[in-house]
Amino acid sequence: MTETFYEVMRRQGITRRSFLKYCSLTASALGLGPAFAPTIAEAMETKPRIPVLWLHGLECTCCSESFIRSAHPLAKDVVLSMISLDYDDTIMAAAGHEAEAIIEEIIEKYDGNYILAVEGNPPLDEDGMYCIIGGKPFVEQLKKAAEHCKAIISWGSCASWGCVQAARPNPTRATPVHKVPGLADKPIIKVPGCPPIAEVMTAVITYILTFDRFPQLDRQGRPLMFYSQRIHDKCYRRPHFDAGQFVEQWDDEAARKGYCLYKMGCKGPTTYNACSTVRWNGGLSFPIQAGHGCIGCSEDGFWDKGSFYDRVTDTHQFGIEANADDVGLAAAGTVGAAAAAHLAVTAIKQAQNKGEQDQ
Amino acid sequence: MQREINSGAVYVYEAPVRIWHWANALSITLLAITGYLVANPLPSLSGEASDHFLMGYIRFVHFAAAYIFAVGFLGRIYWAMVGNEHSRQLFKLPVHRLTFWRELLHEVRWYAFLEKEPKKYVGHNPLAHLFMVVIITVGGFCMLLTGFSLYAEQTGLGSWQDSLFGWLIPLVGQSQDVRLWHHWGMWVIVVFVMLHVYVAIREDIVSRQSIISTMISGWRTFKDDRP
Amino acid sequence: MSVQQTPNGFSLDDSGQRVVVDPVTRIEGHMRCEVNVDENNIIRNAVSTGTMWRGLEVILRGRDPRDAWAFTQRICGVCTGTHALTSVRAVEDALNIQIPENANSIRNIMQLALQAHDHLVHFYHLHALDWVNPVNALKADPKATSELQQKVSPHHPLSSPGYFRDIQNRLKKFVESGQLGPFKNGYWTNPAYLLPPEADLMAVTHYLEALDFQKEISKIRAIFGGKDPHPNWLVGGVPCAINLDGVGSVGGLNMVNLNQVSAIIDQVRDFVNHVYVPDLLAIAGFYKGWTYGGGLASMNVLSYGDIPDRANDYSTENLMMPRGAIINGNLKQVHEVDLRDPEEIQEFVPHSWYKYPDESKGLHPWDGITEADFQLGAKTKGTKTDIREIDESAKYSWIKAPRWRGHAMEVGPLSRYIIGYAKGDKEITEQINFVLKTLDLPVTALFSTLGRTAARGLEAQWAADKMRYFMDKMMANIKAGDSSTANVESWDPETWPAETKGVGFTEAPRGALGHWIRIKDTRIANYQCVVPTTWNGSPRDQQGNIGAFEASLMNTKVERAEEPVEILRTLHSFDPCLACSTHVMSEDGQELAKVKVR
Known part of the structure; x- marks a missing residue:
């Protein structure tokens, strides 16, 4: 009285004919030849x-x-x-x-x-x-x-x-x-x-x-x-991303119109899952549809990739937490200022040298 | 490194190298600007989504410039094999030579106003040489790897970008990690470019050799006859 | 020991046969229970052990407080969302953020949907098999089952003899396959099962119907939160913006979504009224004589209260789910509860696998410290990695022992209902009186395993009705022109004070839940949760007071010591959630201690 694979397949809407075809394909795939197809079919029909x-x-x-x-x-x-x-x-x-x-x-x-x-x-x-x-x-x-x-x-x-x-x-x-x-x-x-x-x-x-x-x-x-694809690749709000239309703040006009949540830290572009296609709870919704960015919950170590609300998230390395944009801007600013100072010193030195040469 | 050089001119940068340099300058500028805007988009636009394609264009420019950068990188490797001896400088760093380090120190002291005058070089001075190899050759390679592995995310599994570069993402961690390292790389290159431009102009004026014009004409000229 | 008197009035005797149940199944998380039974198979000593620990609060330190809801939500995927709600409330309390009315209504609907969902799933899928024997259902007459169904719930449409025959055939085929799946190794020959076959068949049928139906309830939270389990929340409101008739309204919460929610609320009310509560009463009718499991319920019960009617007002008067504490069974006096008072809620660890500098004292959660300290007592039988019998005179659980003004308390639906009853809450009193009248029982019958199970069903009914209330309230509010869902004034961390602290609370399906947070320089400096199963599953404290699980098992008669169906009945009546209860509180920089077997 066991419900078998065969019955399960029938429940899945597979016909007897396709089932037998499947068995003979399996037989030849295993190198057994068509004679073994009935044996496989029998096994499938009686397997627990x-x-x-x-x-x-x-x-x-x-x-x-x-x-x-x-x-x-x-x-x-x-x-x-x-x-x-x-x-x-x-x-x-x-x-x-x-x-x-x-x-x-x-x-x-x-x-x-x-x-x-x-x-x-x-x-x-x-x-x-x-x-x-x-x-x-x-x-x-x-x-x-x-x-x-x-x-x-x-x-x-x-x-x-x-x-x-x-x-x-x-x-x-x-x-x-x-x-x-x-x-x-x-x-x-x-x-x-x-x-x-x-x-x-x-x-x-x-x-x-x-x-x-x-x-x-x-x-x-x-x-x-x-x-195999990211939430972002199949997101229904993708046209707003490509257009450059973003939610800037919770419950703003853009949020009400369903613009892209990228600036609110959505991790859809870095998350591999089927949420934007299969959706949740019987295909009803998924996080982005309900107005919150993806938090990347199917990605390795998503808890440690910075805030769920930042796009350029903090980087943790060697026990230090830093934000690329903060550090980058600071570094560029410092280098710019240093170059200016260096230029000034260079000019003074040049003037001195010139003075010495003139003397 | 240092040679007996007299005044007169040496043909250093052959045409492909010069073209590569300026193509690189253009593509890196575009890549940095568009890359920054991909991470930090411009203020939101209103109206119909179908009326705009701003983010799409920004990303298109980024990818197009990336291809120019990548093709240039490959072309530059090829030229290092067939070009003159200066064309190979970016791909080898004589770290095993004591003179290299001694002259590097001299160059640092020159920038720190501790030396009265710099030495003369036909190619890159040791400090510039070090930076070029680390930032442009190694750094550029890293940006290509991370960039193409991210690009492979949209070309999809099984695409050639994925086959060649897709392995990098699980190796580094996940997509967001690779994105962040790529972003850090952008800032490193931006800082380098600032230094590079400043130093090139400064050296063109105060050093004993031509700098900027060399990258235009290919010829290095010297301002004095002393060694 | 042999015989020992606990300050809270129980006489413990560990001289009889020791019975070990590990794992306790059909709960969330991992738990162990050991009891001693005397020669008459009566439980004379009970020991409950939380057997898992994850250290979430250590993990929370240094993180963005706005992210905390997502971490704490992962404390439990069964009562999913209630930790998140508690967390956003704690952060809002710390930062003094006022949420819009619509956000309050949506949060309440989500929380009430959780109550209904969780109670339903608990009753049918975690608890029913303690009372219902699916194998016995094969002997039922489908026609008589149909008559029974129509008698107990005339409005439930699925009641024909053919329907029950189909289900019975499917069940028969399943059993005859010899592959019993989840029913394997059940105690199906135990005389503790008292239902006639027809009642068993009806209950098994509803086990399957409820399994199908529960997924509908979860859709309410999927609409507002994007997915379920683990929907999304937001500090300052809710993430789903409302746009009923403006440009691009399909991007926000629109009329279609609200209709869906509204329709599901009606379905929930129908299912609870026509299936869950009738089943509860029918099954309870056969077990009226089984009066065990009261434990602390008749003495000390606690509720923080929940479901604020108006937004941002967490005062007792504004909470629709009652708040209060009852001590020593004095129903005439309901004490006020203050989660901020350092003297009220404290946690102790003399019998928990944690270490305090001074273990004779309890600590209020804002000042809580914890250091894991796994060690087994000298009388433990077995080894460190193969515990056969645990030594409850030493440390024996990953759960701490929280106390309210020094008392061990029971929390949960029954506690809320007792407090509501004591306070004279009209709806609660009506519901309780209806049940007592139907079953012809005195009010003291509430203080039992069955009382706990019944209160849960009544609360599901209450929750379904209140969902409708908040749905109507939100529609009226939108009609009046207010469609805002989030307050972003304090979203930017730059607007925050350098140092602040807050507390958030809810009544989770399993009972009183509190989160205490300290924020320093925009990051979490300390985060602490005291959860329902920490209260109920509490081990002994420094005075030897036993917790609610342990107390409820005392003096229960078991039919067969080797088949712990009675133990499961009573433990399940609390709906234990062990992943919730076993957490850690820690100050900065404290390292986790290594094991010592004494």
Whole structure:
């Protein structure tokens, strides 16, 4: 009675005919020849829902909250019909030992065949005891689950980059998943954002299930389909940017007309995400549409790139915080003044020399 | 470095070098002005967005000037290979030679009014040589790298700009970091240009050799016969 | 120890069997709970441990105060936005910024939408499985379920026998697959589950309906804040400019958006009135005999109050959600609460993994200091990285122990409702009386796990109604010609005083939330949060007073010691949020201490 991949694909609107075609293509892609297509079809038709262990480290649970807001597909359909969400401390019925036993059981039953989804990240200082699960450091649970998984999905900016707890000075040494020392070498799909868009999260999962492969990733391990362009590239306020029409102050005429928020510190031009196309909460809105600039929440270390309201943000280097424009103007001014002074001295010296020569 | 030079003229800067210099001067000026305006846009315009393309033009000028700068940079490298020996000066710095440092110190003392007169050079004096290599060659290269990696953000993944320069962004951190370093680079170059222009004019008047006219005619002339 | 009397009236006995629950699931963040049960399976000692710490306030130091809302918002993604609102209020208090009326209405609507959303999700998706057995729902008769549905909520349209049969079939298929997903390893054979199959099927059906519906509520905040979770806020107002009929009105908050918000508010009212509250009453009807979990509720409760009717007036009279403190169960006297008074709110650390120069004294948040100090007591069983039983006589939690005039307090919907009831708030009293009458219970029944769960549902109802109030208020204000949404007079840091401090507060879904900020030379010099779960999840203090979680577990009978469903019931009734509670306050330059296992 298991709902299988085949049924999942049918739910996704894929016909029996395309399903069989997909199976024969898979067969030839694997070098097995067309004779194997029925075998693959049978496997697909009887394969169980893929188990998912969804672990939580240092986090705020916004990724889970975002996930349940998915409109297409609905979160309930993902959980009931597409995956088998066997461990997720935020929603699971079991607690304590019974909860931890599930991890053991899944590892044993599905070694190498389950997906590890990670929300949040492990702290490494204090032997990892800034985040304790079952009396032990979270990082141990993470490493163990990673050892036997098929692939890892790093949900959100915590798992992908470190996010807020890893912001300067990172008091607990919170570390993103791919940088955890001693973590098993598994494919990692980063789905950054604080949180990621709900439909982006469910799309990544359904893509993997429907096409039985991982999405194409960019240099930094993010799915190309959502993270290959900047908010700015597809922003509906882009014409105002190109025209030179900007909001200069909150709630000014330009703000009411929906001009570009670049001068208010919008990080759309430096942020790779699908907010301006997929939008949020069922395609309803996104930060810029609601009048606030993008804060760049899907970018690595966005907390430490200066104020959310500056365009030319402060630079932190070697423990010093400085603004390029302030320093640059000051330097240019100093050099200009120094040159003028130097010129004056030169002129005096020249006059003296000339005087000496004349004498 | 220093040679026995008498009065008379030496052909130093061949035509391609001179053209490159002035093309560079123009493109850097445009790049700095438009770059500053991209980071700090002009006051907002009103009316229909379709009536204006101010930011678009500013960015277009920036990119066009950047291409001129980039092509010039490549052409200059080529000329360093086929041109005269002075054309190679920008690409090698004799840091291993004691005389270079001694003469550099002399040049610094000259600017600090501690030496009565400067030495004579056919090419760049050691101080100018150092600045040229660090700011124009190395600095220009850094600006090209950061600039093209940012440009690749709009040409998109898979474009040649992205293939050649896209790796830089994750290496540095993220897009905003690269933008900021590019912006810092602009200020370094602005300060250098101010110094360069001031010193060129000053040296043209008080030193013992021609400066500005050399970059126009290519010939270095000297004002006296002493070594 | 063996038997010990706490000053706040509890008798702790740790001689019986120790039961450890770690992780406590279906909460936000990470938490551990240990109890001792006697030979009759009655809890005689309770220990709650916050098991995560992120150090957000250390991270906030030196930052632009206008950015602080975004950082503090990431304290919690479940009660998303309430920290941000508290933060912008703290900064506005410090800089004496007055926000426009529309901004106040929009902020209130966003906060009330959070209350409704959070309470709904908590009831169905974090709490229901403590009372509802999805496996038992397979035995239900869909026709009888349909009749039950029509009886408890005649106005809910989804009630046909066919509808319940479809849901049951889907559930059946799910269970028979052997892949139980989130329901795996639940305590489905435990006799503590008392619902008949039809009630279980109805509740599971609404679990799924609520999962679909909650995403609609979040759209309200997406319209005003651009996205949800974690919408955008602004010091001085709200970022969404209003432009109803001018040039380019589609660029601002326009008529379409306001209609959307208005429609969703009506849907929320319908769902809460026709699904949430009826379910609550139906389920509570079967558990009337389960009277455990009162804890501190009958003694000490606290609320800062929230939802200012007029903008910028945070006085008790102007707050629609009641403010006050009740001590020793004296409902006749509701004390005033002052967040600025150094004698009122203080935090203690003798049993928390932090270090004070003098741990016998508490510190007001404006003067708070913290140094992480992870150490385990001598009686700990296990090792530093494998704790089997914790030693509560030493430090044992990442949560501090906040006290109001020295008292451990309970905060949250139940506290607000008790205070509102004690003050004679008309709407709250009516709601409470309705519930008590329907279930035929005395008012003392409020002081329980079920009371806590019921208050949350009533508050969702209240919040939905108040959203409508503020929506209408905003429309009237716009009609009167005021469409401003932000005050930018003090936006530029150059206008700020060299040194200033402020406090902001809200009533988060889980209870009283305060942020204290000090600003020096336009940067944050010190930032401190005392959050609801710090109050409720508090460990013992220097006098040995136990916190609200611990108190509420005392004297509960558990059916099976190895299946902690009763513990989960009561802990969940607080809706714990551990990422919120475990934070740090620190003065400049203090380094974080290294571990010592004594």
